[in-house]
Amino acid sequence: MKQVAVVYYSGYGHTAHQARSVQAGAASVGGVSAKLYSVSELDDAAWEELDAADAIIFGTPTYMGSAAAKFKEFMETSSKRWYAQAWKDKLAAGFTTSASQSGDKLNTLIQLMILACQHGMLWVSLDLLPGNNSSQGSVNDLNRLGCTSGAMAQANADQGADAMLESDLRTAARLGERVAEQVLRLR
Ligand SMILES: Cc1cc2nc3c(=O)[nH]c(=O)nc-3n(C[C@H](O)[C@H](O)[C@H](O)COP(=O)(O)O)c2cc1C
Known part of the structure; x- marks a missing residue:
């Protein structure tokens, strides 16, 4: 069974x-298991599971135009793995949510991609054409925010997660599915 780890802060x-x-x-x-890891709860055993994973998908809200400080802390802690290039050749991908479109x-996402590159990981893009970019489009389109480097979601600042658009959640699911598909191609 191949392992995909989803490491996030929220x-x-x-x-x-x-x-x-x-x-x-x-x-x-099929053939892939996937597990969530909150950076707030990463213990030694969880770090070892990340080391053993075939792919790590990174997720953070966008705060002040960049990764949230608590996710940045995870990035810097991962430097211990960087020294040994322990994550080299794993697949990587990224996702983020913010309030503005x-x-x-x-x-x-570029920060997450560079993190992956520093680790010698292989970045997986989002293979969805942009949605909501024509007179026929709507916010219900997959990839309605038109991103290729990862999965984006937009959540209104005055509403909770339950109000997030299904299109953004399905876009996120496609990113996870794509990473899993690519993991199966690895020898
Ligand atoms: C400290 C802080 C900074 C933020 N900066 C941005 C920003 O740069 N751009 C934006 O669109 N939203 C910004 N937001 C809004 C969040 O990105 C948005 O509420 C997001 O859904 C929060 O995700 P979370 O619930 O996982 O923390 C910011 C929110 C906070 C608390």
Whole structure:
């Protein structure tokens, strides 16, 4: 059984909701198991599970145009793995939520991608064409925020995670599914 780890931080529950969709998408692929890890609860055993995973998908809300500080702490703690290049050749991918339609989310995904590159990991893109970009489109389209480097979600600042759009959650699930599909291609 191949293992996909979804490591995330969420201050107010939106990115946690997105993370559950990523995990469900990965777990929907036969021969792949997927597990969620909150950076707030990572103990030594969990770090060892990350070391053993075939892929690690990183998720953080966008705070002040970049990864949340608590996720940045995880990034810096992962430098212990970087020294040994312990995650080299694992697959990696990323997702983020913010309140604004743009909200500078791309910067967060680029941070996650560079984290993966520093670890020698292989970045998996999102293989969904952009939605909601024509007169026929709507917010219900998959990849309605039009991103290719990872999965984006937008959540209104005055609403909880239960109000997040199904299109964003299904987009997140597709990212997880795609990573799982690619993991199965690894020898
Ligand atoms: C400290 C802080 C900074 C934020 N910065 C941004 C931002 O740069 N762009 C944006 O669109 N939303 C920003 N937001 C809104 C969050 O991205 C948004 O509420 C998101 O859904 C929070 O995810 P979470 O519930 O997983 O913490 C910020 C929120 C906080 C608390």
